[in-house]
Amino acid sequence: MNALRGYSAQQVRDAEAPHLAAGEPLMARAAAALAAVCEELLTDQGLRLAHSRVLMLIGGGNNGGDALFAAAHLAKARVTVELVRTSSRVHEEGLAAALAAGSAMITDAPAKLAARAKSADLIVDGILGTGTSPDPRLRGDARELVAAIAPMVEERSGSPAVVAVDIPSGIHPDTGAVPDPAAVLHADVTVTFGGAKAGLLLEPARGFVGELRVHEIGLAADLEKLTPLVVIPGASSTE
Template identity: 40%
Template structure:
């Protein structure tokens, strides 16, 4: 049985802890980093022993801060071994303290414009082992991503789903992005961005594992709704904090969540005093 709560209920449960100065974001980030480590270990056989490479897609909200603090922890381990943590900030603002911490640990801030170009993304994204989707969190109502968040997701979708590109895809648009959004399914590891052999005839690389931070960005957190078109990155793993959100267990959004891992950040007793919005078998 899974109990799930609305975004408003989660915020109410968090409120006294935040007012007391408890480090909820750090707790969330530590749990997120542990899951990323597990994902990297599971895929180590396909990396020939090289250190992991992680891409952080970071929005303006708290889940962007969660991703950045997790990136700080991971960068301290991976960068000295020759790995990488790349940050792409797509919001109108960024969690400044978390960004500073990640950069001080060895993460690198990349230009968002390059990650809005599907042709560029197809060439560089398969070299990463994990992609953290920290674009939009519990503030999403399923109405869809906007601005650079939407542009980046449209460029990334063909790589992680294996949809064939259409005319104009080099600008992040076209039949490839539309087909990828509609499918919502991951392509098999070991295929090229177009789902076949590498364009140069060489060895192909698997797409990175997608790890959603709290919820897959763009789903309706309280009902699992998808935008139209459904531009949402399908996650292999969703790392959610404090309690399950309704959108992770109901509606088409639940199918984008992959395996859901719940991280205890200390609000469980508060949620237990609230009736869950949904209970599923």
């Protein structure tokens, strides 16, 4: 019987460590998987990539880096990609790649960004990942922006679709806690890497995850040696 296993953020980091030490391109693999999902969702809407627009919300962690390198993939495929920094610190190599490929940096106020998000074909949430603090709620400019976009996401019919990178920003990766639901975007698809994070399988976070897609980036054998925090018999994810 299939079972969906959910691991702690620390377990996933422990599984990644030897691969990162060996110089394996885990971020590149994650970014390629994310870009492929974005392209699929755009074409499923009947859009040509060259006629579509993606708004990417970029945080300062590794999932922000995943999003930036995915932005480079999409821009090379002639998608119009707009980047919104939600942190003063971002993955500089990923940012350089995204800009060099033709992505554009947008610096409007939150209200204008919310309007821009409404007219996008796809929104990518790459703000916070599994390296968050015990209280995962968004703060400052990031919270203001997401709180402005969230009502539009709730009311929409059709596009824009929302893709969460690794986890929807604002949920706890281990417990599934959602301390500030007004500032969390409901994802249509959550693309997570290596193994499912336990919090993605637990309420109330599960209600924000949408379709869960777990993409293997080389960690399967390492995670199989660990005892997951959550096991859901008879369930599976899309890979």
